[in-house]
Amino acid sequence: MSNDTASLEQRPSILIVDDESVNLSVFGQCLMTDYAVLVATSGVKALEIANNTSLDLILLDIMMPGMDGYEVIKALKSNPKTQDIPVIFVTALTSELDETFGFSLGAADYLYKPCNLSILSVRVNLQIELKKARERLQNQNIHLETELQKRMQEHQLIQSELMQSEKLAAIGQLAAGIAHEINNPLGFIFSNLNSFQEYALEIFDLIDQYDNQLSKCRPQPDCIEKLQALKQQKDWNFLREDIADLISESKEGLTRVRNIVRAFNQFTDDNGQNWQQYDIKQSLDTTLKVFVCSQNIQCRIRKEYGDTPEIECIPQLMNQVFLSLLTNAWQAVGESGEIIIRTGIDDKQIWVEIADDGPGINPNHMHRLFEPFFTTRPIGKGIGLGLSTANNIVRAHHGRIDVSSQIGEGASFKIWLPIHQTHD
């Protein structure tokens, strides 16, 4: 039995205050079967007991030597510790005026002496029940208020998460729009450059032919000298080599831009917003491309993909999970570290591990990692939504994320995902 239940089962306690011991004894005997009865023969003693004991009711005589009942009730009502204890005046003062005055001081009830003991018992019981009901209401109020606070906090959290995801969606749309716009000019620059490369080769060939013919038709010696001087002046050999280099370098640069655009297109592909059978390694590679293109990544990235079957997932959300984990790993390792990406299968689940050899995670932070807004980064550098959102996405896929870390030895986030989904 808990302490709470024990205290609930305790009998209500009543303090009887009267300067005449016969009254104390009669009232006490009447009430002691149902209540824990305490007695006081003076106002001062009564206040002392009320201050130090938890009371449920006070039966208070008015006419007492020294401190009378009126003074006692005033003192009780002005003390926050005792002001809620109901007080019933039990007195020989039977005028209406006395009774009204008694109520005006905060009495809960007023009984005339000598009083009928069964009426006393009914009135006492009524006050005790009223006090219990008041306390229940107060407790319910406190409970409701904490519940309300909790709901308001949850609401605020959802609001901020919504704002954040709207922002991310807007950035995604923007990126997709830009990628689309870049795609067009990229296409014709590429094709022009290809033609230019062919034309340049034709021009080189033409000049070679000229040289050839010239050597056969014995022109004036000064003509040959002039042409050779011109070639030297224009640095023909260098031009010929460099034009070829410039074209292939430009083509390489353009290929890179095209890969970035393709990666962004895949990353934000509208088709990826639905449940589908998908190779998670493809999601990893698309995300890796975007990740490597969009940040200045210096650290090493090692891929150790094991064989995994296609799984049922929403690819775009998976991309978001991998991007969050890769970004965290990259932020942890800095320039000189290493990120390792592994995949594998275990029974009906596949796993993806993103591990780094960064500084690791403080053990005190481990249980808070998935809390929304938990971050150890300085203001402006992190908002603490990466892992909480990733965790929500993985859980929506009926999976889980395991974290392991040793201080100084890096961290590993292992995502487990079922191959098949049971949609509710």
Ligand SMILES: Nc1ncnc2c1ncn2[C@@H]1O[C@H](COP(=O)(O)OP(=O)(O)O)[C@@H](O)[C@H]1O
């Ligand atoms: N690979 C990691 N190595 C060390 N700490 C990490 C790693 N990944 C996450 N953390 C810790 O978890 C916190 C929460 O990460 P996250 O939810 O992505 O928010 P944010 O990156 O905005 O801080 C980070 O601030 C960091 O303290």
Ligand SMILES: [Mg+2]
């Ligand atoms: Mg993060």
